[in-house]
Amino acid sequence: xxxxxxxxxxxxxxxxxxxxxxxxxxxxxxxxxxxxxxxxxxxxxxxxxxxxxxxxxxxxxxxxxxxxxxxxxxxxxxxxxxxxxxxxxxxxxxxxxxxxxxxxxxxxxxxxxxxxxxxxxxxxxxxxxxxxxxxxxxxxxx
Numbered sequence: 001x002x003x004x005x006x007x008x009x010x011x012x013x014x015x016x017x018x019x020x021x022x023x024x025x026x027x028x029x030x031x032x033x034x035x036x037x038x039x040x041x042x043x044x045x046x047x048x049x050x051x052x053x054x055x056x057x058x059x060x061x062x063x064x065x066x067x068x069x070x071x072x073x074x075x076x077x078x079x080x081x082x083x084x085x086x087x088x089x090x091x092x093x094x095x096x097x098x099x100x101x102x103x104x105x106x107x108x109x110x111x112x113x114x115x116x117x118x119x120x121x122x123x124x125x126x127x128x129x130x131x132x133x134x135x136x137x138x139x140x141x142x
Contacts, residue, residue: 026035 030038
C-alpha cells in the first residue's frame with residue numbers, strides 16, 4: 001500500500017522548514033569556532049565538486065565532438081575513396097576505348113605499310129616459335 005504521507009510533493013513543500021530548523025540547530029548546538037570553518041570547508045568541497053562535474057562534462061562533450069569529427073572525416077575519406085575508385089575505373093575504361101579506336105587506325109595503317117626489319121631487330125626476334133596467346137589472360141575473339 002502506498003504511503004500517502006511521505007510523497008515527493010510533501011517533501012518539496014517541507015524543505016524550507018527542514019532547512020530553517022537545521023540552520024537553527026547548527027548555530028544553537030555547534031560553537032562558532034568549529035561551525036564557521038566547518039561551513040567554509042563544506043562550501044569549498046561543494047564548489048570543487050561542481051567544478052569537477054562541469055569540467056568532466058565539458059571534457060566528455062569535447063571528446064564526443066572530437067570522436068564525431070574523426071568519424072565524419074574517416075567516413076568522408078572512405079566515401080571519397082569509393083568515388084575515386086569508380087572515377088579511376090571509368091577513366092581506365094575510357095582510355096581502353098580510346099586505345100582501341102587509335103589501335104584500329106594504327107593497325108589499318110600498319111597493314112597498308114609493311115615494316116622492314118633491320119638486322120639487329122631480326123636477331124632479337126628469336127622467340128617467335130613460342131605461342132604467347134596460350135599464356136595470356138585476355139584472349140581476344142576475332
